Amino acid sequence: MLVAMTEQAQRGRQRRRGEELEAALLEAAWQELVEVGYARLTMESVAVRAKTGVAVLYRRWPNKDDLVIAAIHYYGNTHPVEIPDTGSLRDDMIALLSVASAARVSFVAIITAAFSGLLSSTGLTPAQVREKVTADRPTWSADIFARAHERGEIDLDCIPPAVLTMPFDLMRHDMLMTYKPIPPERVLTIVDDLFMPLVARQTARHGHLRR
């Protein structure tokens, strides 16, 4: 079938075809999206980067928006974030924030696209877009917290939900503001100065006390 020849772009071939070509196109679109952003990404810039012509793009996707959406999807499916399991909550969080920050520049790309008018027609907010894209995937942090709970490191019943999402909220914030992965020092600050003090303090008050 198709798969017969796609494994290796063996030399001798001058033209890519099928899945191999499509992957190259989506990869090029993704790179453009990350490097120059949705607004300055053009069909031709993608074609040039993929070393082909715009017609090849239009044969697959009817317009720029669909190409970008496909590229985001492609990246999400081919670059899964693996959840660390170091044995301690602190190290798990440091590892997860680091790897997620490095790998998930995708989030910035999505938001860039969203803000630039990609979804002005749908009327979705970035949060809704994020939900849509990450709907199928399980939450990264859920496993880590569950394990920490089982180890007795934390008591999930006593920790307000906002505490658990805070590190990732801050990560997204920083990435949006700087366009870059979070530096290691910042990860340590988030974990050691903000997160751990809030989850470690199990004694005393029983979470959620409002008023």
Place this chain on the structure above:
Amino acid sequence: MLVAMTEQAQRGRQRRRGEELEAALLEAAWQELVEVGYARLTMESVAVRAKTGVAVLYRRWPNKDDLVIAAIHYYGNTHPVEIPDTGSLRDDMIALLSVASAARVSFVAIITAAFSGLLSSTGLTPAQVREKVTADRPTWSADIFARAHERGEIDLDCIPPAVLTMPFDLMRHDMLMTYKPIPPERVLTIVDDLFMPLVARQTARHGHLRR
């Protein structure tokens, strides 16, 4: 002088001039920015909204980017956020976050602009744009923290800087993700579940301990 006539756009006048006109132009640009976003804001759409021609815009700002930056600046200066002084840190924070969230949809507009191409033409990141626009203004929270320190409520020397910026980082994050002001419950969560526990815990460890 100029001010002599600008107070009231008294009827009889058919053409606006000077400060009155400039304010109308910046107001129009701001409205466009908020309603349709940077990408879909055109010089003509601003001119039409201001009931004038594009030449009037170009007489004042050399290009679209400068107009948008001026509009953001204008909004910031004409809609100042007043810093609350309730007598307690907790209530000050709740009040400040509430009023800032309600008033500062501007931030979203800034980021929208930044993501949609403002930064590609200027080469700035959203954080840098934000710095540029808020450079002259003092930090909202500085006064509040200083007063709380003087009252003995907190010890600024023992609190990591990240703790002090965290509530506002989260506010920005939420506004970016939802396009809306932060709901009151979320403000209470940020203050009571995240911020206060971190600043109140003055005893024990002496902040900043890394490693």
Place this chain on the structure above:
DNA sequence: TAAATAAGAGATTAATTCGTCTCTTATGAG
């Protein structure tokens, strides 16, 4: 009142870019 200034209106130019279309030729299927 007379002259300088700039508003209002809009035509125009130049550049960008989306999307379509054509043509040649490498490639895979039978």
Place this chain on the structure above:
DNA sequence: CTCATAAGAGACGAATTAATCTCTTATTTA
């Protein structure tokens, strides 16, 4: 080997828009 398919390359039209320029006329100032 032969043929249908689609890659590669690029020309092209249409639409948008930033930015300039022209001209008339209201308004201010001296």
